Amino acid sequence: MSLKKIGERTFKLNNPPSILGNYSIVGPKEGDGPLKDYFDEILEDDLWGEESFEKAETKIQEQTIRAAIENANLSLSDIDLLLSGDLLNQIVASGYSARGLSIPFIGLYGACSTMTESLAVGAMFIDGGFGDKIVCATSSHFSSAERQFRFPLEYASQRKFSAQWTVTGSGATILSAAGEGPFITYVTPGKIVDPGIKDASNMGAAMAPAAIDTLISHFKDTGFEPSDYDLIITGDLGIIGKSIVMDMMKEEGYDLEGIFTDCGAEIFDPYKQDTHAGGSGCGCSAVVFNGYILKEMKKGRFKRVLLAATGALHSPLITQQGESIPSISHAVTIDINRI
Amino acid sequence: MDNLNNKDYQKFVEEKIPKPTYARNIILAFLVGGAICTIGEFIMNYLSNKGLDEEAVSSATSIIMVFLGALLTGLGIYDQIGKFGGAGAAVPITGFANSIVAPAMEFKKEGFIFGVASKMFVIAGPVLVYGVSSSIIVGILTILFQR
Incomplete structure (x- = not known):
């Protein structure tokens, strides 16, 4: 019998986890947009000193996770689980950033829904009493996504009006069993x-x-x-x-x-x-x-x-x-x- | 929602998407494509004035135009010309150079064999395959029906 399911498919969390920390890093274009004042860190160069866009995305995600943990006044050893995913084949940006963090990691793939997928799974994890502190994170990178899904960057093509621009950036949220909210x-x-x-x-x-x-x-x-x-x-x-x-x-x-x-x-x-x-x-x-x-x-x-x-x-x-x-x-x- | 009909939905979506600016695209393609071809003509005239024969002039002009297309791609300028000029930048031989150099640059990180060499023709490959195939078919037909 489900104790927490209400209606057709919603879960009500009886022990709602609190958001203890959060962080966001974005690329230069996002840092030039209407929400620029809200981002914690804006990169000047979307390669961030790395030699490929995939490696740059990995670095962005790893640094975002580290900074979010710091923002929550925690250290890596306090974290029970990292839930993350990204758009690259075999979610490599997440796997490789988790390699650098050395904390328990469950990779998720929900394409661009990964932020709420990780928050949903993380929140239920805490509500179920399996852990105390969880990191939910995801990332994407315009240039690593373009080469995987579309055309080379220097190829002279015109984008359709319905086309969208992949955001370069990463966000991480720390969920905790105790806290002041949200x-x-x-x-x-x-x-x-x-x-x-x-x-x-x-x-x-x-x-x-x-x-x-x-x-x-x-x-x-x-x-x-x-x-x-x-x-x-x-x-x-x-x-x-x-x-x-x-x-x-x-x-x-x-x-x-x-x-x-x-x-x-x-x-x-x-x-x-x-x-x-x-x-x-x-x-x-x-x-x-x-x-x-x-x-x-x-x-x-x-x-x-x-x-x-x-x-x-x-x-x-x-x-x-x-x-x-x-x-x-x-x-x-x-x-x-x-x- | 439950009785969402895919056809009706797609029609509804079509109305939401801004219409392509055909008139603007056509004019820009004409101007950009025309400008590229004028540069080609200029090079051609220059070379024939230097005393090259007709065949050598057309080969040399193609070589120079391909070089220019590749150079501007490498400098990150040709994609801007393509965005502005559309088919006007894609159709001339400079666009063909761009379609080969762009993936070659993009996949350099994956190495010279599995990256550059194998990805170089991802865009131009179909053009080459069907271009060469159709020229063979036309050649066979010419032999069969000559006279």
């Missing part, structure tokens, strides 16, 4: 939803229905109304995906006007920064959550936030075989109060 109170894991989009430069549209599915289930299971939240924010749907969610949620009877936005729509200025439909990548929701959202929560502007990171679980290989893009969205409630 707390993770509810977890709604996603289901795979596939609306049949086959164009990998139209990710926002591919992922929007997964976000809508999770949001609706979350509201039904918890009994919350959108107005119970100060902010409802999806991961990396971008400007097009955000507009799809707004319209389709309205059709379903949920008016999100004024309380809903998307990390990918916020992180860049599409006109000044030429990012077309907005930001994407695991790092997108990670840095917006650990930078902007948590800092605004500490200031008291947001009291209860629903973060629903979104991931497209395809690979270039299988889309070339004609498959469409299956997507997922995991939602977590972050609350100033323990409830």
